Amino acid sequence: MAAIKGKDTKPEMIVRRYLFSRGLRFRVQVRKLPGNPDIVLPRYRTVIFVNGCFWHGHEGCRYFRLPKSNIEFWEQKIKNNVARDIRNENELKSLGWRVIRVWECDIKRVVGREECLQSLYDNITKPQTEGYDTNYENTPLAAEPENMYGQNND
Numbered sequence: 001m002a003a004i005k006g007k008d009t010k011p012e013m014i015v016r017r018y019l020f021s022r023g024l025r026f027r028v029q030v031r032k033l034p035g036n037p038d039i040v041l042p043r044y045r046t047v048i049f050v051n052g053c054f055w056h057g058h059e060g061c062r063y064f065r066l067p068k069s070n071i072e073f074w075e076q077k078i079k080n081n082v083a084r085d086i087r088n089e090n091e092l093k094s095l096g097w098r099v100i101r102v103w104e105c106d107i108k109r110v111v112g113r114e115e116c117l118q119s120l121y122d123n124i125t126k127p128q129t130e131g132y133d134t135n136y137e138n139t140p141l142a143a144e145p146e147n148m149y150g151q152n153n154d
């Protein structure tokens, strides 16, 4: 019965189906890697976690509301989860993986879902520059001529 209820609308499945339809091939729930990433794209050296907003403590998210009772218990539990996520992420990075997090709220909502998936795809497939924070893609390029670099090394 649980198998029927919402199986195909799970955020993780939506992400998988989308990436597959865009031609990406991946492995799922790889237990050998820290944190059992939901989606692993060896070719892009990228792992993706599709995070439930509650369990992974998505701050400021409307899906992240602590239950009214046992607040301290839940607070501690979520805190532990978040700390574990960070540990896993650091471990993965040190193994040379790029870590991308997708929040269920971005996928659950129909509004904006397409854009979110599109930018996820772009993020995965855009060329990687070693040692560069890929978030700087919009930074204007320096205007200096190239030969200004590598000269005058006192």
Ligand SMILES: [Zn+2]
Residues within 6 Å of the ligand: 053, 058, 061, 062, 063, 064, 103, 104, 105, 106
């Ligand atoms: Zn969220």
